[in-house]
Amino acid sequence: xxxxxAQQQSYGGGGGGPRPSGLGGxxxxxxxxxxxxxxxxxxxxxxxxxxxxxxxxxxxxKKAEILAPFIQERGKILPRRMTGTCARHQRxxxxxxxxxxxxxxxxFAAEL
Amino acid sequence: MEERxxxxxxxxxxDTPEADIDKIIATLEHAATEKGGKIDSVNKWGRxxxxxxxxxxxxxxxxxxxxxxxxxxxxxxxxxxxxxxDAVIKYLTVRLDEExxxxxxxxxxxxxxxxxxxxxxxxxxxxxxxxEQAAAPTA
Numbered sequence: 130x131x132x133x134x135a136q137q138q139s140y141g142g143g144g145g146g147p148r149p150s151g152l153g154g155x156x157x158x159x160x161x162x163x164x165x166x167x168x169x170x171x172x173x174x175x176x177x178x179x180x181x182x183x184x185x186x187x188x189x190x191k192k193a194e195i196l197a198p199f200i201q202e203r204g205k206i207l208p209r210r211m212t213g214t215c216a217r218h219q220r221x222x223x224x225x226x227x228x229x230x231x232x233x234x235x236x237f238a239a240e241l
Numbered sequence: 242m243e244e245r246x247x248x249x250x251x252x253x254x255x256d257t258p259e260a261d262i263d264k265i266i267a268t269l270e271h272a273a274t275e276k277g278g279k280i281d282s283v284n285k286w287g288r289x290x291x292x293x294x295x296x297x298x299x300x301x302x303x304x305x306x307x308x309x310x311x312x313x314x315x316x317x318x319x320x321x322x323x324x325x326x327d328a329v330i331k332y333l334t335v336r337l338d339e340e341x342x343x344x345x346x347x348x349x350x351x352x353x354x355x356x357x358x359x360x361x362x363x364x365x366x367x368x369x370x371x372x373e374q375a376a377a378p379t380a
Binding site: 184186187190191193228230231232233234235237238240 | 293294295335340341343347348
């Protein structure tokens with residue numbers, strides 16, 4: 130028992146030893162990061178606001194087909210982080226979608 | 242009061258005969274002129290599928306019109322008539338002039354910017370058709 134304890138203690142002490150090497154070699158340490166990043170490195174496509182591309186000054190609520198891509202299947206309005214729409218156009222877009230919903234051009238919620 | 246522009250859309254029951262729809266439009270036009278307003282254009286979109294059921298109906302006959310008026314009485318009267326009409330199942334009035342004003346402002350702003358800083362890569366010409374297109378159905 131005493132021997133085992135001593136061994137564990139010694140291992141514990143030894144554990145301090147490998148640690149510096151871990152920091153240096155990089156099984157997950159910060160310096161190891163850049164080497165590992167290659168795996169995670171996927172290119173996120175830069176989303177561009179569709180309305181800015183078209184230079185839209187006005188989003189027409191009557192054109193349900195241009196509003197449709199910005200709502201979910203269930204009828205929710207998609208957030209900006211999903212669609213890449215700029216703040217100003219998202220603001221106009223939500224108004225347009227809500228108007229279209231009011232006149233039954235777009236659904237409030239998906240029907241069962 | 243300055244003149245205001247409105248979009249007015251109403252939906253009739255799909256089984257309404259064309260003549261009845263024309264009659265509704267005629268009464269609306271009459272009511273608008275009586276109150277000192279004007280109906281600029283009437284556009285029948287025809288039978289369309291609605292996004293959700295209204296009064297247990299899945300389809301409706303859409304009519305779109307642009308109303309011009311200088312006081313709210315006109316819209317009030319038109320909406321009252323639409324509410325009373327049995328064939329009409331849904332209607333919506335949207336005030337447009339402020340948005341058109343904003344649109345104009347942005348357009349002018351861009352034109353001015355394009356004039357100030359002429360760029361080789363981005364000629365100002367292609368920017369305009371899109372804006373005009375957006376303006377076209379409302380004008």
